[in-house]
Amino acid sequence: MARGKKPNLAAKEEEILPYTQAYYTALPTGTIKWIRGCIVWQLIRFIVVNSRMISMIGKSHPHPHKPGVH
Amino acid sequence: MARVVVMGAGISGHTASTRLRSFLPKKHEVVVVSPNPQWNWVPSNVWVGVGTLEVKDVLFDLAPVYKKAGIVFKQAKVISIHPEGDKDSSSPYISVEYTEAGKVGHIEKVTYDYLVNSTGPKLNFAATPGLGPEGHSHSICWASHAEHAQKDFLAAIERMKKGQKQTFLIGMGHGMATCQGAAFEYIFNVEFEIRRRGLRDLANIVYLTNEYEVGDFGMGGMHLRRGGYYTHSKIFAESFYTEKGIKMITRAHVTKVEAGVAHYVNLADEEHKIEFDFAMLIPPFAGVGLTAFNKSGKEIKDTLFAPNGMMKVDADYTPKAYEEWKAADWPKFYQNQAYKNIFAVGIAFAPPHFISKPMKNSAGTMINPTPPRTGMPSGVMALAVAKTVASIIKHGGDQSKATFYSASMADIGAACVASAGKKFFTGRAAGITLHPIVPDYDRYPVFGRDPKLTTGEIGLGAHWIKIVIHHMFIWKAKLKPGWTLLPE
Numbered sequence A: 001m002a003r004g005k006k007p008n009l010a011a012k013e014e015e016i017l018p019y020t021q022a023y024y025t026a027l028p029t030g031t032i033k034w035i036r037g038c039i040v041w042q043l044i045r046f047i048v049v050n051s052r053m054i055s056m057i058g059k060s061h062p063h064p065h066k067p068g069v070h
Numbered sequence B: 001m002a003r004v005v006v007m008g009a010g011i012s013g014h015t016a017s018t019r020l021r022s023f024l025p026k027k028h029e030v031v032v033v034s035p036n037p038q039w040n041w042v043p044s045n046v047w048v049g050v051g052t053l054e055v056k057d058v059l060f061d062l063a064p065v066y067k068k069a070g071i072v073f074k075q076a077k078v079i080s081i082h083p084e085g086d087k088d089s090s091s092p093y094i095s096v097e098y099t100e101a102g103k104v105g106h107i108e109k110v111t112y113d114y115l116v117n118s119t120g121p122k123l124n125f126a127a128t129p130g131l132g133p134e135g136h137s138h139s140i141c142w143a144s145h146a147e148h149a150q151k152d153f154l155a156a157i158e159r160m161k162k163g164q165k166q167t168f169l170i171g172m173g174h175g176m177a178t179c180q181g182a183a184f185e186y187i188f189n190v191e192f193e194i195r196r197r198g199l200r201d202l203a204n205i206v207y208l209t210n211e212y213e214v215g216d217f218g219m220g221g222m223h224l225r226r227g228g229y230y231t232h233s234k235i236f237a238e239s240f241y242t243e244k245g246i247k248m249i250t251r252a253h254v255t256k257v258e259a260g261v262a263h264y265v266n267l268a269d270e271e272h273k274i275e276f277d278f279a280m281l282i283p284p285f286a287g288v289g290l291t292a293f294n295k296s297g298k299e300i301k302d303t304l305f306a307p308n309g310m311m312k313v314d315a316d317y318t319p320k321a322y323e324e325w326k327a328a329d330w331p332k333f334y335q336n337q338a339y340k341n342i343f344a345v346g347i348a349f350a351p352p353h354f355i356s357k358p359m360k361n362s363a364g365t366m367i368n369p370t371p372p373r374t375g376m377p378s379g380v381m382a383l384a385v386a387k388t389v390a391s392i393i394k395h396g397g398d399q400s401k402a403t404f405y406s407a408s409m410a411d412i413g414a415a416c417v418a419s420a421g422k423k424f425f426t427g428r429a430a431g432i433t434l435h436p437i438v439p440d441y442d443r444y445p446v447f448g449r450d451p452k453l454t455t456g457e458i459g460l461g462a463h464w465i466k467i468v469i470h471h472m473f474i475w476k477a478k479l480k481p482g483w484t485l486l487p488e
């Protein structure tokens, strides 16, 4: 890869050699990489991930215990 | 009138003191003792460490905020706790040493009715010879460390611009270090900043960790529901490292750091060394070194503290094999059992055991992360303690009549957003939520966690959340309008 030509290219895929650890991992396809940066889709994910976090935060609030029960 | 003294003004201490102030009528006093005059939004130290934020962006002065809120602030470090008072008085007190200009070294007794220990960690660089900013590696745990790391990182960038190849070693500086999330986030920011400048081919980026597998994060990892599978976070993390061309060294304990060389041993007893041009290695954590004395002046450190210096609370500290660990071992109320007016939250409380399975090599060297206590749980436990203490005070100190609030790490979740680049449109982040933090195999057989609330994904959306979190928590910590409505 020429220096500075492809600043957004993710992996150095050409270095993933058979029988090395990297060879056995799941790698994102070009579509997934595009989706990760697609503004419209990511706006939706922003809302979805936020809602998920809010629901988890709601479940993580301190629980009150009746006097004498603790 | 009751006086609550909060030791420390980090994420948990600041939450405890400000929430207590908002719950308690003005006739009660809230006092904060902390050696640092500034508050630090620690998670954004990652961005300071690569130069995308300046140190001033993650710090603000505490004194004006506390003055406005009606909290007494003493810029001092706590040295000892005297829970029974001393021979002159039975009032419990702490001994503090001022760090404030003009008063440096001045010792004072600060009496309390209730004490909250939120002193966080001591960064135990001494556990690995040569580790840390005074040795041969960097840290981003404190804002000043991150600023120092930034300088050397940018110098390495300059060397690459001149065509020199550089090796960046990032990870854990000891077999029992925790905070893998910070190293995870930092390495992806380092990679992003190098790639953004078109210099990626000149950088060898290596992640070195004590985790059994990457994606363990000191919590045994987690199974994320994605694409029709329950996939372990190892797959998720390993994929991200590979995609970015980052090499991984796992199951490693750094034994020594020399100028440009880190030595490590692994679970298979192999000894290796790796050369680097820039290293950021997180140190292991210990308690900050407080001690305690009873009324007659006898040291009672063991009554209040575990051997690692963290404070004992209502956990089950009975030594048990990994197979016997239960969610119920974890503390609910963060209350010391010997002195029930003392509480400990955040990194300052002593966990009952690890979350990840303990591992050692044949020489007996422990190589596995200690339990993380990240920002969200630290804040939630501080809120729980603030509510409990406020209730006890409202009931005139009668604990049997008060409502106690629980926030066991086996009951609460965590949201972890690890950014990979700071730019608004080209940045990415891994957004992970998990619930509960400590797996509960009785409630959730097989994976120990609620599959609906344990998820993760990478994208720009998660990166925007990270930006929102940065601004929201600094807004909240400054007690700006609406702060009480924002979650921990």
Ligand SMILES: Cc1cc2nc3c(=O)[nH]c(=O)nc-3n(C[C@H](O)[C@H](O)[C@H](O)COP(=O)(O)OP(=O)(O)OC[C@H]3O[C@@H](n4cnc5c(N)ncnc54)[C@H](O)[C@@H]3O)c2cc1C
Pocket (backbone or CB within 6 Å): B007, B008, B009, B010, B011, B012, B013, B033, B034, B035, B036, B042, B043, B044, B045, B046, B076, B077, B078, B079, B118, B119, B120, B121, B140, B141, B142, B179, B181, B182, B288, B345, B346, B347, B348, B373, B374, B375, B376, B378, B415, B416, B417, B418
């Ligand atoms: C680089 C980095 C990135 C992180 N990113 C995230 C993230 O994205 N999300 C997340 O949830 N968590 C994150 N964390 C973890 C999070 O920052 C910690 O969990 C959190 O700061 C712990 O809060 P604490 O109050 O226990 O300790 P601290 O925040 O460390 O506060 C301790 C306080 O005690 C004071 N103190 C120390 N000694 C004394 C003494 N003797 N007397 C009185 N006061 C004393 C200190 O000055 C400080 O004010 C990150 C951590 C690091 C290092």
